Amino acid sequence: MTDLNTKIDLNTMGKDAQAAAFKLGQLGTLKKNAALNKMADDLEANSSNILTANKVDLDNAKANGMATAMIDRLMLDTDRIKGMADGLREISELPDPIGKIDRGWTTEDGLDIVQERVPLGVVGIIFEARPNVTVDAAGLCFKSGNAAFLRGGKEAINSNIALSDTLRKSLKESGLDENSVQLISDTSHEVAQEMMELSEYLDVLIPRGSGKFIKMVVNKAKVPIIETGAGNCHIYVDEFADLDKAVKIIVNAKVQRPSVCNAVEKIIVHKNVANEVLPKISDALSKYNVEIRGDETVQSILPNAIAATEEDWSTEYNDYIIAIKVVDNIDEAISHINKYNTKHSESIITENYANSRQFQKQIDAAVVYVNASTRFTDGNKFGFGAEIGISTQKLHARGPMGANELTTTKYLVQGDGQIRK
Known part of the structure; x- marks a missing residue:
């Protein structure tokens, strides 16, 4: 079990995430799907421990006067855990976006060019009191070959630890790198700011939460941002x-x-x-x-x-x-x-x-x-299994973001001795 008192070294976590992302980028679809289904099964099997951790968060939230509507976001029950597990199973059934060819052509110089989908790399997600984001983000990142680098709010920290520990154990038992999913257990503002500046290791950062929270991340981050979520x-x-x-x-x-x-x-x-x-x-x-x-x-x-x-x-x-x-x-x-x-x-x-x-x-x-x-407006309702967030900007994606939106492209060019004149 992750220890809340463990000192966090984000640079080490970032290096581990990059190494895991490289391995994930080479992983075949069948192995990814099998791991996603195991994660789903293990979530349901571990539901009692997850609910015990969630109760601690709920008790703290009520003691601190959290609004009823926000407590609803925080609360987990067996149906919601099953819903998260089913979301992972749905993600496993979706087409694998990695290796998909968007287009291809031959130039006048005889070069064969194809544009192929590849992972973004290490995807950071910083979010507030919604523990389901831990599972949704991990599942979609994994399917699209990305390492998930997660930092949730203090209100859901015990729930998030229980969920991420379950997913990491599943990965390890599947013979895969457990650092494909990492949760930052330190919820301090200082560590959050450090994460937002971790441009050496994070390829993109996705904030999820209130409009005020998202604006704060957009203004402070040095990592490229996909802005999501505020909904007037x-x-x-x-x-x-x-x-x-x-x-x-x-x-x-x-x-x-x-x-x-x-x-x-x-x-x-x-x-x-x-x-x-x-x-x-x-x-x-x-x-x-x-x-x-x-x-x-x-x-x-x-x-x-x-x-x-x-x-x-x-x-x-x-x-x-x-x-x-x-x-x-x-x-x-x-x-x-x-x-x-x-x-x-x-x-x-x-x-x-x-x-x-x-x-x-x-x-x-x-x-x-x-x-x-x-x-x-929900990744699950749009047929994505889950969502990493709902992008309200126009670059790099817009609307509910599924596995496909967590990819970018590279051009693969095949020649036969051509030189430019």
């Missing part, structure tokens, strides 16, 4: 919406798991349907004690609505709170969303095809839905 997500109820469908989608997107980045935070409503749909939305959300904040029009229709401030429009609540705005037309809705969103997930509820196409073309976000909940 909107649903626009168009004048041509099926209102019953709209209410059902909004309730799901807000209350199923309000603490996650793909939960809806803002509702935009066309003025022509505001009087009819707003009371329905309010009644449906009141069953879950959701606080409604709104503009003047919303307040005139819903007596229970609190006045929304300018800050509300850009805030990711991660809680049972939602803000609502009424607009004159779809153009105003698109303009408002593009101004305040975090480029994560946006949805329009409409039966008008032209409006749905306009919304999808003009909204600047990684995922844009028509008549569906934003909660589907």
Whole structure:
């Protein structure tokens, strides 16, 4: 078992990760898949120890006054452990991205060129209180031939240690390098900063957590970053919406798991349907004690609505709170969303095809839905088995990131004595 008191040497861990990544890059698909399935089986077999460790984290979180919605992120149970294990099994069944040929051609000089998928190398993941990230990240990195270099938050440290120890033991028993998965057990800010500067060993760093946390990592890191996660997500109820469908989608997107980045935070409503749909939305959300904040029009229709401030429009609540705005037309809705969103997930509820196409073309976000909940922005739901994160930037990947997004390319060039003239 990893000792919390062990002094951390990130340079040694980095060297071990690089060595493991080299071996992983040569590993065949069948061996990778067998190891992933063993990791899945061992997680379930070790569930009692994992839950014991998780209880320590939960007790600490409650004692420290962590919000209920955030405790939900932290909590593990047998179903969630099974879900993580099933995710590893799904990853094992996905096509191996390594060695995939993207394209190939012959130049006028007679050189045969192919562009082939290769691992990134050592992938660092720095995240907050979500222990499932330990397993999802390890599984996807392993499948794509990358070493996983993990640093979770102090709130989930006991859970993360139990999970990573289980995965490392599985790798060792499979005859593979256990340093393919490493967890930094020191949760101090000093060690986190050292990790963010470990450019000699980390090929990329992926932060997962709140918008504030991600911004901090982006500003401080010297390692190349893939920015993920902050989710100020909107649903626009168009004048041509099926209102019953709209209410059902909004309730799901807000209350199923309000603490996650793909939960809806803002509702935009066309003025022509505001009087009819707003009371329905309010009644449906009141069953879950959701606080409604709104503009003047919303307040005139819903007596229970609190006045929304300018800050509300850009805030990711991660809680049972939602803000609502009424607009004159779809153009105003698109303009408002593009101004305040975090480029994560946006949805329009409409039966008008032209409006749905306009919304999808003009909204600047990684995922844009028509008549569906934003909660589907998830690597598992997209068929990736799990996700390393949801990229909200445009380089190097965008949207839910699976194994394929953890690869880069190299050009393989075959000649026969050619020299350049």
